[in-house]
Structure formats: structure tokens, C-alpha cells
Amino acid sequence: MLWLALHFPRLCLDVFGRSRPADTPLAVVEGPLLLAVSPAAATAGARAGMRATQAGALCPTLALINRDTAAEQSALQRLADRALHYSSYVSLHPPNGVILEIGGSLRLFGGIGALLKRIDDDLATLGYETARAVAPTPGAAWLLTLAEDDTPVLDRTRLRRRLADLSCSLLDLDTRQREALAGLGLHTLGDCLALPRADLGRRLGGDLLLQLERALGEQPDPRRAYRAAHVFHAEQPLPGEAHEVESVLFALQRLLQDLAGLLRSLEAGVQQVDIRLHHERRPPTRLSAGLQTPSRAPGRLLAVSRERLQRQPLQAPVIAVGLDAVRFLPLAPEPVMLLDDPGRQHQRYWQHLVERLTARLGENTVHGMETVPEHRPERAWKAAPPDRPGNQQSNSHRPLWLLARPHLLKQHQGRPSWNGPLVLGSTPERIETGWWDGDDISRDYYTARASTGALIWIYRDRRPPRSWYLHGFFG
Amino acid sequence: MNDTMHELLRQPGIWRAGTGNPRQAAIPSGFTELDQALPGGGWPENALTEVLHDQYGIGELRLLMPALARLSRSGRWIALIAPPHIPYAPALAAQGVDLSHVLLVHPRASGKGHDALWALEQALRSGTCAAVLGWPAQADERQLRRLQLAAEAGGTWGILFRRETTADQSSPAALRLRLRQDEQGTLISLLKCRGGMQRQQIRLDLDRPRVRAMPVSPRSCFPQMSLPLEAAETTPGKHGRLRLVRQPEKLR
Numbered sequence: 059m060l061w062l063a064l065h066f067p068r069l070c071l072d073v074f075g076r077s078r079p080a081d082t083p084l085a086v087v088e089g090p091l092l093l094a095v096s097p098a099a100a101t102a103g104a105r106a107g108m109r110a111t112q113a114g115a116l117c118p119t120l121a122l123i124n125r126d127t128a129a130e131q132s133a134l135q136r137l138a139d140r141a142l143h144y145s146s147y148v149s150l151h152p153p154n155g156v157i158l159e160i161g162g163s164l165r166l167f168g169g170i171g172a173l174l175k176r177i178d179d180d181l182a183t184l185g186y187e188t189a190r191a192v193a194p195t196p197g198a199a200w201l202l203t204l205a206e207d208d209t210p211v212l213d214r215t216r217l218r219r220r221l222a223d224l225s226c227s228l229l230d231l232d233t234r235q236r237e238a239l240a241g242l243g244l245h246t247l248g249d250c251l252a253l254p255r256a257d258l259g260r261r262l263g264g265d266l267l268l269q270l271e272r273a274l275g276e277q278p279d280p281r282r283a284y285r286a287a288h289v290f291h292a293e294q295p296l297p298g299e300a301h302e303v304e305s306v307l308f309a310l311q312r313l314l315q316d317l318a319g320l321l322r323s324l325e326a327g328v329q330q331v332d333i334r335l336h337h338e339r340r341p342p343t344r345l346s347a348g349l350q351t352p353s354r355a356p357g358r359l360l361a362v363s364r365e366r367l368q369r370q371p372l373q374a375p376v377i378a379v380g381l382d383a384v385r386f387l388p389l390a391p392e393p394v395m396l397l398d399d400p401g402r403q404h405q406r407y408w409q410h411l412v413e414r415l416t417a418r419l420g421e422n423t424v425h426g427m428e429t430v431p432e433h434r435p436e437r438a439w440k441a442a443p444p445d446r447p448g449n450q451q452s453n454s455h456r457p458l459w460l461l462a463r464p465h466l467l468k469q470h471q472g473r474p475s476w477n478g479p480l481v482l483g484s485t486p487e488r489i490e491t492g493w494w495d496g497d498d499i500s501r502d503y504y505t506a507r508a509s510t511g512a513l514i515w516i517y518r519d520r521r522p523p524r525s526w527y528l529h530g531f532f533g
Numbered sequence: 534m535n536d537t538m539h540e541l542l543r544q545p546g547i548w549r550a551g552t553g554n555p556r557q558a559a560i561p562s563g564f565t566e567l568d569q570a571l572p573g574g575g576w577p578e579n580a581l582t583e584v585l586h587d588q589y590g591i592g593e594l595r596l597l598m599p600a601l602a603r604l605s606r607s608g609r610w611i612a613l614i615a616p617p618h619i620p621y622a623p624a625l626a627a628q629g630v631d632l633s634h635v636l637l638v639h640p641r642a643s644g645k646g647h648d649a650l651w652a653l654e655q656a657l658r659s660g661t662c663a664a665v666l667g668w669p670a671q672a673d674e675r676q677l678r679r680l681q682l683a684a685e686a687g688g689t690w691g692i693l694f695r696r697e698t699t700a701d702q703s704s705p706a707a708l709r710l711r712l713r714q715d716e717q718g719t720l721i722s723l724l725k726c727r728g729g730m731q732r733q734q735i736r737l738d739l740d741r742p743r744v745r746a747m748p749v750s751p752r753s754c755f756p757q758m759s760l761p762l763e764a765a766e767t768t769p770g771k772h773g774r775l776r777l778v779r780q781p782e783k784l785r
Contacts, residue, residue: 407659407660407661408610408636408659408661408662410659410661411655411656411659411661411662412636414655415638415652415655415656418648418651418652419638419639419640419641419648419652420641423638423639423640423641424636424637424638424639425636425637426632426633426635426636426637427620427622427625427632427635427637428622428632428633429622429623429626429632435621438622438623439619439621439622439623441637444636445633445634446633447633448632448633450622450626450631450632450633450748450749451623451626452623452624452626452627452628452748453623453624453626453627454624454627456621456623456624456627457590457621457624458594458595458598458620458621458624458625458628459589459590459594459617459618459619459620459621460618460619460621461618461619462618462619508590510588510591510714511588511591511713511714511715511716512588512589512590512591512714513590513591513592514590530618530621531589531590531618532590532592532595533589533590533591533592533593533594533595
């Protein structure tokens with residue numbers, strides 16, 4: 059077994075900070091004290107543990123935000139969702155760690171170096187500050203991340219030596235235990251391990267000994283495996299009120315990346331995402347963006363969401379963005395073709411095109427067409443979903459343009475006229491049908507040549523008042 | 534001197550050896566006379582074509598049908614954006630167009646037609662459409678240039694249908710033609726033709742293309758009865774064969 063521990067030391071800050079530019083001075087407060095500060099705020103002189111008033115004096119532009127533990131918890135779950143892509147055994151280490159077993163993944167990802175590089179690249183896109191360490195036991199891996207020692211320990215025989223240098227302050231101890239350690243002059247884990255185990259346990263409490271033995275792998279260290287839920291609900295608070303779509307999209311992009319991470323671990327895709335825009339003192343705006351086929355590509359989801367958001371202006375300033383996806387559909391990874399088949403590629407892109415058009419123009423504005431076996435010209439065709447092979451009955455006596463509503467023609471000396479007199483073709487076509495649904499017609503259709511040269515399709519209603527109508531153009 | 538040069542280069546009949554490619558890729562139009570007049574032997578591929586006409590029903594669609602029928606079977610799409618009337622499916626099928634590769638887009642009429650231009654650009658640029666037909670309410674030169682660039686980027690043949698009054702407006706389209714119908718038939722005037730001779734006039738018989746694509750499924754689900762009708766007294770016109778389609782006896 060080989061364990062990778064991921065520690066997010068600034069999680070309480072990053073849940074807010076990753077939705078705004080990196081150079082914003084930002085601090086999270088809990089009670090009167092600062093809990094964490096952004097690099098920009100640290101440059102200005104603010105430090106964690108400082109009083110908020112003092113920090114405000116040092117850095118006037120500093121934005122103070124109250125700690126949000128629920129957001130941290132949900133962010134940690136999102137990170138665990140993503141970690142499931144690299145291992146089937148992922149465990150949460152609250153409040154700000156994730157530990158995963160990677161020994162079983164090494165062969166798949168091509169060795170420890172390649173795996174760690176992929177994880178690093180993945181984490182870099184997320185906007186969380188991260189420390190990581192690899193060790194044969196989960197406890198040791200966690201201690202090493204706290205010590206910010208990222209050289210992997212692959213061998214259990216070296217574990218003892220590597221742990222010996224670590225400071226005792228990294229252990230999870232209470233105040234009494236810390237004082238006892240200091241009183242005994244024990245500063246490093248090596249100092250503790252040099253003492254007889256039974257004495258150490260009696261003097262400093264059993265859990266200290268247990269922590270050490272688990273880190274060394276001498277005691278079992280069971281971890282509860284994290285199971286990803288098959289739904290996605292997440293919210294990204296915005297650091298301030300957003301008035302423009304672009305700032306909303308920036309936060310939304312983060313959420314979509316999280317969603318993509320979860321979907322990838324579950325080998326699933328979504329066909330619809332619901333976006334919530336939260337406002338101050340009014341109910342949230344709800345929008346949904348749909349896809350033609352299930353997908354988990356964040357870029358594709360973002361493109362559709364962008365068009366959807368731009369279709370209507372923001373109703374009020376936005377303070378938080380939420381993303382929900384409930385129906386996960388199975389989606390196998392896309393096979394990589396050695397020679398890319400252009401037909402397949404077009405197949406992919408037309409769906410993207412239809413999604414973008416639909417998102418911006420609205421539902422029912424983009425469709426395909428098919429013919430219907432029906433004599434009434436208005437009903438001989440219908441809009442159909444694109445790319446569904448439907449009926450294609452041809453009729454060469456029909457015009458290429460049909461008017462949505464027949465246009466009543468004037469009559470001149472009993473003959474129909476449209477921009478002047480019409481010359482009628484000699485063979486009328488009678489269509490008399492539809493009595494069974496009450497929408498029956500009885501018409502004689504003619505091809506006619508207008509004086510302007512246009513070839514048009516007209517009919518005479520056979521029922522009183524026997525009017526003439528224009529119904530199409532031979533375009 | 535420089536101004537004179539620029540003035541000269543603006544003439545559509547003159548093109549630079551480096552930029553103008555006389556052997557540009559072309560889509561056969563299906564009409565021999567037209568193919569002979571167009572440089573490359575057909576409609577300019579990856580570029581805009583403008584069809585200027587003031588009337589509907591003078592062959593503005595039939596002119597394109599042989600080419601569109603072929604392109605609809607190429608695996609890419611034919612998109613119709615903001616058509617003024619219903620493009621009638623049975624007639625399109627009769628012209629040989631594969632309906633399963635036709636995309637109809639109806640942008641909202643509001644918003645000054647910006648949605649239509651946006652949709653046109655998206656469709657042209659996406660590369661998934663072989664041809665995009667658009668009826669923009671209005672378009673200035675800057676917007677047309679965007680569309681021309683999108684057509685080049687997506688490798689798409691863009692066709693814009695516009696009024697004859699826009700003929701004076703300058704346009705980056707590779708081909709502009711004016712379509713009219715008079716007593717002798719269909720008259721096409723080439724107003725601008727990149728890499729070709731200017732101001733040609735061609736007469737075409739649009740109902741007799743050189744090649745005609747067969748409908749995708751030629752079988753019809755009901756036979757059309759063609760009966761000699763003695764009693765044609767209710768219909769005007771000469772005596773002759775009435776093509777009659779009738780349902781079973783009325784029960785009312």
C-alpha cells in the first residue's frame with residue numbers, strides 16, 4: 059500500500075479566493091482574529107492570528123470574510139470526488155485533507171512520477187493551495203504533508219528514519235500532552251521513539267503512542283472510504299456583488315470543473331445542468347442549460363452556459379452561484395482514434411453547434427425537418443429533432459417555399475391577381491381531405507406565373523365564397 | 534502614387550498574384566453555363582456568395598439545389614437561418630436534398646436581427662455545416678466581413694439572400710449575383726466575382742440542371758392517382774388530366 063496525502067492549508071480562504079483574481083488582498087476571520095490571509099494581504103503585512111482591526115490599519119483595501127465551514131466541507135468533498143479519478147480508495151481527512159491509496163494506481167498511470175505529475179497538473183487548475191506527500195502509511199503521509207516534505211517515501215524501511223526528524227508539534231495532541239512533551243525535552247518524533255514504548259504510553263496518554271505506531275505501520279489504521287454521491291449540488295460564493303455575466307462565468311467555470319471531476323470518477327455524463335444565481339434579498343434566478351448528448355467536458359458545458367446566461371441580462375447583482383446536476387448518465391471515455399475520422403468529428407461538432415444556438419436563441423428555435431404522409435400541404439411536413447432519419451417522401455409538384463398562412467388574393471374580373479394578372483397553369487390539382495378531424499380542406503391548386511416573372515402556387519377554395527389564395531413560391 | 538495603386542487594387546477585376554487564387558476550390562453548381570462563367574468551375578467554396586433578388590419564386594432556391602443536394606449527402610449539414618417562409622420539406626426532398634442533414638434556425642425577430650447574424654456566424658465558423666443559407670434583415674460591410682472570415686475559418690459555403698438595393702453597397706463576398714426573371718427566362722448577372730471576369734450575364738433553365746440528384750427515398754407511401762376526368766366542370770382551365778387525390782367517401 060502506498061498513500062498520498064493532500065493537505066489544503068488555506069482551504070478556508072481558497073473557497074472564497076478562487077473565484078477572484080489572485081492579487082486581491084483577502085482575509086478570512088473567525089471571531090475577532092484573522093484565520094488566513096491571501097498572498098497579497100500578506101505582502102501588505104497582514105498575518106494569520108492578527109486582530110481584524112489591526113490588519114485593516116495595515117492594509118486598507120483588505121476584504122474581510124467570515125469563515126464558512128459548510129463551504130469548506132463541500133469543497134473537500136469536491137476534491138475527494140476528483141481524487142476518485144486516481145484511486146478507488148479515497149478517504150476524507152477533515153477539516154482540510156484528503157488521503158488516497160495510490161499503490162494500486164501506479165501501473166495504470168505509468169509510475170509514481172507520472173501519476174504525481176498528473177495530480178499536480180489537475181490540482182493546479184483548481185485554485186487551491188496544496189501540499190502533498192507520499193508514504194507507505196496514511197498517518198505518515200499526513201505528517202509529512204504537515205511538514206511540507208514532498209519527497210515520496212516508497213519503502214517502509216526508510217519510514218522510521220524520515221519520521222524521526224519531524225517535530226512533535228505536528229501530532230494531533232491536546233495542550234496537556236504538548237506541555238508534557240516539552241517538559242520531558244522531547245522535540246522530534248525520533249526523541250519519542252527512542253524511549254521505551256510502555257513508559258511513553260503511560261506518561262503521555264495512549265493516543266500519542268497509537269498515532270506513532272499507526273504512522274510506522276505497526277498498528278492497523280483503518281480509514282473510512284469516501285463514496286461519491288450520484289448528484290451534484292455545489293455553490294460558489296462570490297467575493298463581492300457581481301454585476302456582469304463575465305464574473306459569474308468565472309465562478310461557474312470552477313463549479314463545472316468540480317462537476318467534471320466527479321463525473322470522470324463515476325464514468326458518467328450529464329445532459330442538463332441547472333444554474334442558480336443568488337441575489338441579496340430576492341429569490342435566486344434559476345436557469346438551465348441542456349446538451350444534445352451527455353458530456354462531462356467542462357469547456358462544452360461552459361460554452362452552453364455562457365450563451366444561456368447572455369440570453370437575458372442579470373436581474374440583480376449576484377452574490378453566489380450554484381450548480382446542480384441530478385441525472386447522471388453512463389458515459390464511457392471517448393476512444394482515441396489513431397486516424398481521426400472526419401465524419402465522426404463533424405458528428406461531434408454539430409451537436410455543439412445546436413447546443414450553442416439553442417442556449418442563446420431559446421428552446422424550439424433549432425430543428426430539423428421531415429415529411430409526413432398527409433395530403434394537406436400544411437401538414438405534409440413537420441419540424442423534427444435534427445439528425446433523426448425520418449420520412450423523406452418527395453413530391454415534385456410542390457413549391458420550395460410554403461407560406462405559413464395562405465395569403466388572400468384579390469380578384470379582377472373573376473380572375474385571381476397578385477401584382478397584376480396571373481397566368482394559370484393548365485392542370486389543377488384537387489386536394490379534398492381531412493374530414494375526420496374537422497380541419498378539412500377542399501381546394502384546387504394551380505401553378506401560376508405572375509407578371510413579375512415569379513412562379514407561384516395558388517389555390518381556389520371550393521367552398522363559398524370560393525376565394526383565391528397564394529400558398530407558396532417555386533423559389 | 535500609393536493612392537492610385539490602392540484605387541486600382543480595389544477594382545474587383547484585378548487581384549494580386551499572391552492573394553487571389555484563380556484555381557480556388559469550387560462546388561459544381563450543376564448548371565453548365567454557370568460553371569463555365571464562374572472561376573474554378575463552380576460556387577466558391579469557403580466563402581460568401583450573395584444572391585440579390587427582389588422577388589420570391591424566381592428560382593432563387595432552385596439555382597442552388599443541385600449543389601445543396603450533393604452537399605447534404607457529404608456528411609456535413611445544410612443550415613437555413615431565418616428563412617422568410619417555410620422551406621417546404623417535400624419539395625426539398627424532390628430536389629434530392631437529404632432532409633436528415635438540414636437544420637432550420639429561427640432566431641427571434643426582435644433584437645434588430647442581431648441574433649440572426651450571430652447564428653449565421655456560429656454556423657459558418659463551426660465547420661460542421663457544408664452550406665449555410667441566411668436571410669439577414671440587414672448587414673453592413675463590417676458584419677459581412679465577419680461572416681466572410683467565419684466562412685473561411687469553418688470551410689463553409691455561405692449564401693446570403695439580400696435585396697437588389699444592396700447591390701451598390703460594397704461587400705467582401707467572393708461572389709455576388711443578381712437574379713431576375715423576364716419573359717425569356719431566368720437572367721443571372723454576376724456583379725462581383727473574385728478571380729473572374731466581371732459583369733457577365735447568363736441565361737439559365739433552372740428546371741433542367743446538368744445533373745439532378747435523386748430523392749433519398751423515392752418510394753411514395755401513397756400512389757398518386759392520375760385519372761382522366763370527364764366532368765371537370767367545377768375547375769377553371771382547359772380540359773385535361775386532373776391529378777386527383779381523394780379520400781374515401783365522406784361520411785357526413
